[in-house]
Amino acid sequence: MYGLVNKAIKDLVTEKFGEDKWEVICDLSDFDEGDFVAMDSYPDELTYTLVKNASIVLKADASVVLDAFGEYWILYTADEGYNDLMNITGSNFVDFLENLDMLHYRMNNIMPHLQAPKFQVRNKAENSLELIYTSHRKGLTPMLFGLVRGLGKRFNIETTMVEIDRGDLPEDSHVFLVKW
Ligand code: HEM
Incomplete structure (x- = not known):
C-alpha cells in the first residue's frame, strides 16, 4: 500500500501512545527506514506486519487497531491535504x-x-x-x-x-x- 497509509499508522501510534512504542513496533517489524514516503508504494505485507506488531506492543486485538486506524484515517487524510477531495x-x-x-x-x-x-x-x-x-x-x-x-x-x-x-x-x- 502507499506510504500514506503506513505514515498514518505511525502518526496514530506516536500521537496516542508515544514515539517509544512506535520504535518498538518498527524494530519488531524489521523496518529501519525511520519514515515512509507517502507517494511510494510499499508491499502490503509491511502494513499487515506493522498492524500485527502494533497489536502486540499496544496489547490490543488487531481488529481494535484496524478499527481505530479507520477512524483516524478520516481525520488524517483531511489534514494531509485531501480535504478538498473529501468535500x-x-x-x-x-x-x-x-x-x-x-x-x-x-x-x-x-x-x-x-x-x-x-x-x-x-x-x-x-x-x-x-x-x-x-x-x-x-x-x-x-x-x-x-x-x-x-x-x-x-x-x-x-x-x-x-x-x-x-x-x-x-x-x-x-x-x-x-x-x-
Ligand atoms: C481523502 C480520503 C481518502 C484517501 C486519500 C484515500 C486513499 C487511499 C489509499 C492511498 C489507500 C491504499 C491503497 C493502495 O495503496 O493500494 C486506500 C485504501 C483504502 N481505502 Fe481509501 N482513501 C480515502 C478515504 C476512504 C474512505 C472514506 C473509505 C471508506 C469509508 C476508504 C476505504 C479504504 C479501504 C477499506 C482501504 C484499504 C484497502 C483495501 O481494502 O483493499 N478510503 N485509500
Missing part, C-alpha cells in the same frame, strides 16, 4: 459513501499503483443503507467499522454498523448494514 466527494454521509469509488479513482491519478477497494450502496432507506465492500485484500473489514464511524462524525451523525450475509456475492465482498 467534492459528498456533502452528506450517503452521497459520500456512494462516491467512494470516485474518490479512489481520483487518487489513482496521482497514485498509479493504487489498488483501491470497491464500494456499492444498495437498499437505501431514510436512516439506513447497505454498503458492499470488495477488496482482494483480506482481514481489513475491522477498518471499515472505524472508517464509516469516522465518516459519520464528519457529518455530525452517529452511526452503527453490522456485517450481514453476503448472499450470492463473491467471497471478496462484504456487506454491511449501516444505520444512523
Whole structure:
C-alpha cells in the first residue's frame, strides 16, 4: 500500500501512545527506514506486519487497531491535504459513501499503483443503507467499522454498523448494514 497509509499508522501510534512504542513496533517489524514516503508504494505485507506488531506492543486485538486506524484515517487524510477531495466527494454521509469509488479513482491519478477497494450502496432507506465492500485484500473489514464511524462524525451523525450475509456475492465482498 502507499506510504500514506503506513505514515498514518505511525502518526496514530506516536500521537496516542508515544514515539517509544512506535520504535518498538518498527524494530519488531524489521523496518529501519525511520519514515515512509507517502507517494511510494510499499508491499502490503509491511502494513499487515506493522498492524500485527502494533497489536502486540499496544496489547490490543488487531481488529481494535484496524478499527481505530479507520477512524483516524478520516481525520488524517483531511489534514494531509485531501480535504478538498473529501468535500467534492459528498456533502452528506450517503452521497459520500456512494462516491467512494470516485474518490479512489481520483487518487489513482496521482497514485498509479493504487489498488483501491470497491464500494456499492444498495437498499437505501431514510436512516439506513447497505454498503458492499470488495477488496482482494483480506482481514481489513475491522477498518471499515472505524472508517464509516469516522465518516459519520464528519457529518455530525452517529452511526452503527453490522456485517450481514453476503448472499450470492463473491467471497471478496462484504456487506454491511449501516444505520444512523
Ligand atoms: C481523502 C480520503 C481518502 C484517501 C486519500 C484515500 C486513499 C487511499 C489509499 C492511498 C489507500 C491504499 C491503497 C493502495 O495503496 O493500494 C486506500 C485504501 C483504502 N481505502 Fe481509501 N482513501 C480515502 C478515504 C476512504 C474512505 C472514506 C473509505 C471508506 C469509508 C476508504 C476505504 C479504504 C479501504 C477499506 C482501504 C484499504 C484497502 C483495501 O481494502 O483493499 N478510503 N485509500
